[in-house]
Amino acid sequence: MDLQVAGKAALVTGASKGIGFAIAAALAAEGARLVVNARDEEALAAAAERLRETGAEVHAVAGDVAQAKQVKALLARTKEAVGDPEILIANAGGPPTGTAAAIEDPAWAKGFELTLMSAVRLARGVLPAMRGAGWGRIVFVTSLSVKQPIANLTLSNAFRAGVTAFGRTLASEVAEHGVTVNSVAPGYTATERLDELFADDYARARLIATIPAKRFGEPAEIAAAVAFLCSGPAAYVTGQTLLVDGGVVGTTF
Template identity: 45%
Template structure:
């Protein structure tokens, strides 16, 4: 299926590894020029090498979305190098685990800045040009915790669900301008974060046993969903929060 986004410009944050890198690869495979942003310079350099295999223009920016100044800089630099942003994939690493009674005020501040306000700032920076051109796609990457609270992940439960609410709100405001806004909620995906939370490879196998498909997901399986939501083929999909969890969640609504 041709997704109809060849030649589009995409900015992917958290794009040096895991789901962010997988999303960047899926978009590059569909013909997008891609800017990836991340905090780790070595991993960012490796990601550029991998993405260049798809034959598209790739740019990288060292940035942390926790920094209030980073969003404007990311959008400006992407525009200067690749052109105006058509597709924004707002992805950030998950906050640390912890129960509500154990999380510190400082940890709350970091989680809100990185996982909520970082996304808000990216949207605000990229949105005006999308609306002016009458076409745009914004895809946020959160977690199953945005739909179903997970024990021991107080920070994720709070900030991820806030992003999902923001997506629904913004989608209603800008859909008429040709800008579609959607949210992807990955479940158990084989990433460094899940390995850390699960206690390594053996823990991943145990985690996968709870999924109806009998395994954890692969990052590229989420990346392809992101690319679809960013595409012309998803032209009537707006404001959703889509679970990509192999059927693990029992939530109906």
């Protein structure tokens, strides 16, 4: 299938490694013109270089999406580099962990800025040009926790549900302008984030036993779903959450 994203300007945040990098690689392979973002400038430059080796046009813009001013600067530099983004992938690292009863206000505030407001600010920033052009694709990377809360990931559970509700609301507002807004909800995916969360072999083996596919997902498998939602053929899919979780969430809907 031709995804019809060749030549499109795309901004992928949280893209120096893991799922974000895989998404950038998938869009680069389809011929999108990319701006990739993460906080660590050196790691980001190395990631951009790896993407360029495939022949893609890739610009690296470092910045913290949890900070409003830096989001504004990122959007301005993206516009300079590739023009107004036609595709936005809002992704970042996960918020602090902790049980629901124990998490204190400062961590809640951090999770709010990192997980919810980064998505809101990025989407608001790209929307006017997408609406004006009559074409746009926004994809939020969330988590299976939006369907099934994960123990000890209270902030992820709470704020990703918020991102999902924000996206669903926005999707109806902008559908008539050719802009789609969807979420991809990864299950347990083999990245550094997963290594941090499930460091010992016993915990990993127990986790894998709960996954119907009996393995972790690969970042490229999440990226493939994202790339489809960014495509021309996905024009009539909006307001949705696509789980890519190896069957973990067992509900009918």
